[in-house]
Amino acid sequence: MKVKEVEFKLKTFEQDKLKLQKLVSELDALKPQDFVDFTKNDVYVKKTRELKHLINDHELRLKEIEEVNKEVVRSLAEQDMENSVDLLQIKAQTLGEQLAEAKKHLTLISTSGEEMDGNISNPEEEEFIEALKNEMPDVFDNIENTELLLNEIEKLVQEVKKTLDVDIMTDL
Amino acid sequence: MRKEIEDLDKELDGDFSNLRKLLDMIPKNSQDLESTLKEMQLGTESGEDYYEKREEIQEYLQELADLVLDLNKMEESYSQFTDAKTKLESAAKKAQSSENFKKILDQMQSTKNNVTNITTDAHELQDLIDELKKDTGDCELQTTIAKRKKEFSTLSNKL
Numbered sequence: 001m002k003v004k005e006v007e008f009k010l011k012t013f014e015q016d017k018l019k020l021q022k023l024v025s026e027l028d029a030l031k032p033q034d035f036v037d038f039t040k041n042d043v044y045v046k047k048t049r050e051l052k053h054l055i056n057d058h059e060l061r062l063k064e065i066e067e068v069n070k071e072v073v074r075s076l077a078e079q080d081m082e083n084s085v086d087l088l089q090i091k092a093q094t095l096g097e098q099l100a101e102a103k104k105h106l107t108l109i110s111t112s113g114e115e116m117d118g119n120i121s122n123p124e125e126e127e128f129i130e131a132l133k134n135e136m137p138d139v140f141d142n143i144e145n146t147e148l149l150l151n152e153i154e155k156l157v158q159e160v161k162k163t164l165d166v167d168i169m170t171d172l
Numbered sequence: 173m174r175k176e177i178e179d180l181d182k183e184l185d186g187d188f189s190n191l192r193k194l195l196d197m198i199p200k201n202s203q204d205l206e207s208t209l210k211e212m213q214l215g216t217e218s219g220e221d222y223y224e225k226r227e228e229i230q231e232y233l234q235e236l237a238d239l240v241l242d243l244n245k246m247e248e249s250y251s252q253f254t255d256a257k258t259k260l261e262s263a264a265k266k267a268q269s270s271e272n273f274k275k276i277l278d279q280m281q282s283t284k285n286n287v288t289n290i291t292t293d294a295h296e297l298q299d300l301i302d303e304l305k306k307d308t309g310d311c312e313l314q315t316t317i318a319k320r321k322k323e324f325s326t327l328s329n330k331l
Binding site: 010013014017020021024027028030032035036038039041042044045046048049051052055058059062 | 201204205207208210211212214215220221305308309310311313314316317320321323324327328330331
């Protein structure tokens, strides 16, 4: 709606610009002797004054168009932000679900490893159990950190949706 | 003496004709200048083209208003003197004695002097108008139009 308003105003502006151009050309074509011809120079004084008022009027209208245009740009930016936030939220939720699934499986593996500890029958199993013991704490730490990050993302998503704050969006 | 009166009467006709032409011309010139000054006066608000000239414009318009008053007085005198001339012409037709002729001749000469004086004053009014026109100059139109072109160009660039 607003975009159409800007387009309409700009179109009207272009038409008016031609009228103003015509008036400027008309005055520009006058010769110095016309300015001291007191039978008609009152008309030129009047036209010059009217041209000033028209230009001032157009300056004001242009400012109005700029304001509407700013509003349009702002609305579009907000709409873009909302869409991006929605996408980010979905992505974060999907990641959260995948992470929970992975955590569940890794917990099973880790528990099995713990149960197998002391009941190993060959060096490969021993190597596997050792590796599990060494690496699983880091893996679970990473999972925990990622969960915290995903929680933080969810909070920011809610905040951006509420405030449409560009700075928060940038943090996100 | 009748011949002298007739000759003077003819001279007066010429004087009246010249004065009439002046009295007809001055109001037109004055009105043209007044129209221009009034248009300029409409642009004397702060930020407008003739803001700096506002006092001069007001002064010129006042001078023109005074000039119109003088002109009205001249028109009144012109009517009085044309009436006087008609009466003297009528009296000259009826006059018989040389004393009457002399009196009419003197009065006619006096009227002629008065018409000459008014004609001089009328010339001065016309000179004053010419001087005001000279002072008004080109109404700064060349400068103002150049300014408008620049303003229009700035506006166009914003689009």
